[in-house]
Amino acid sequence: MLHGHGDDGYKFKHDIVANFSTNVWYGGYSQALKNHLIDSWSKINSYPEASAESLVAMLAKDLGLDKSMVMATNGATESFYLIAQYFKNQSSTIIIPTFSEYEDACIVNNHELYFMNWNELNSSSRFKSQLVWICNPNNPTGSILKKNVLKSLLETNKNVKFILDEAYIDFTDNITSAIDLIYNYENLIIVKSLTKNFAIPGLRLGYLLANKQLVQNMEFYKPPWTVNSLAIEAGKYLIEHKSEILPPVNYYKSASKKLQEKLNNISGLKIHTSKTSYFLIELEKSTSFELKNYLISNFGILVRDASNFRGLNSSFIRIATLDDKKNQLLIEALQKWSKLN
Incomplete structure (x- = not known):
């Protein structure tokens, strides 16, 4: 594996409360x-x-x-x-x-x-x-x-x-x-x-x-x-x-759109709209590496550092929509991060 995969929660000692780094259907457990x-x-x-x-x-x-x-x-x-x-x-x-x-x-x-x-x-x-x-x-x-x-x-x-x-x-x-x-x-x-x-x-x-x-x-x-x-x-x-077992597409996309709209109101974030449940966020301040470590260290939230996608850079993270409770955790954590930057 030359470039690495996004879901790297195993590398962290912190308990992961919400994993936004993987775009696997979060409700698929059977x-x-x-x-x-x-x-x-x-x-x-x-x-x-x-x-x-x-x-x-x-x-x-x-x-x-x-x-x-x-x-x-x-x-x-x-x-x-x-x-x-x-x-x-x-x-x-x-x-x-x-x-x-x-x-x-x-x-x-x-x-x-x-x-x-x-x-x-x-x-x-x-x-x-x-x-x-x-x-x-x-x-x-x-x-x-x-x-x-x-x-x-x-x-x-x-x-x-x-x-x-x-x-x-x-x-x-x-x-x-x-x-x-x-x-x-x-x-x-x-x-x-x-x-x-x-x-x-x-x-x-x-x-x-x-x-x-x-x-x-x-x-x-x-x-x-x-x-x-x-x-x-x-x-x-x-x-x-x-x-x-398949994801309910209408609900999933609706939840993602709602999350994107709320994140778009946070200073320092540019949301790239998507036709799916996952999407890119471009950071106007800080780097993807810094934000990823801030979120995992302070909130147990894991996001995808998208800097190793060819064509992107250290300003990008990828988010996959989760349930409303975990989405709200991410919103609040990013609001706190934004105030620090």
Whole structure:
């Protein structure tokens, strides 16, 4: 891991009262899932399915795809590294600022790298690289790419493979998944995560969607058993019960909008509006490092220092909306910080 991840609460001795640094759905804890995994505990006494075949079959049926177009992975990150490995020594354009693991995976696999700012991306964009990496909705900005723009990019850059990361698609109602485009565009690879929307990042579970030939080719590089038995069982349970556990988008976005409006009234903060439950805050005073340490030391509040996102700097933090009580703690803490600066 070259650039580091945002949820680093384990590094601090302070008790964390409210963790705004992770954009995992805060209400996703499921006692029913826990009970199911306890009941499935005996499965760890045997090797898991080599390629999580039963989960792949269930995913394919749920998505309306042929199972040959689906690969289960150890979180979305394994997908990124497999893609970068399969296209080793080629060239990639990464739309920034965004999740650092795209760049990390490309560096490890000797890609020639190019970068384009999200604000410059449009339906007429042309690329000289062989791959383009797009997070939609984007992390950390919460920006979205409309499907008609994506279709235009796919059609006008037919020799370019587009990797579309939809890890946060369930955190917005402004766009829908591009899965229906898989059959028509062989230059589209979609990566999905089950960890953010179902709040199981510790289980590491995701999947990759692409045309049959691409999936088959990438399977060659994938080690067996990367998805463990409990993750397989969790995935199947979540597919069957997704309507009960997925984040309520309208409520979540409404709560986020309310939080953004209140934070926008605090001196020294510039709120960057978002189409999701997470958003960027630009500091007009102090640095992200200083503010992060102030909040954790004095209030037990953890935020995401966004300075290590390429394209951002030490003036940015990222916030993921929590419940009303914890949101109020953040508001009051930032009001006190503002008076000191």
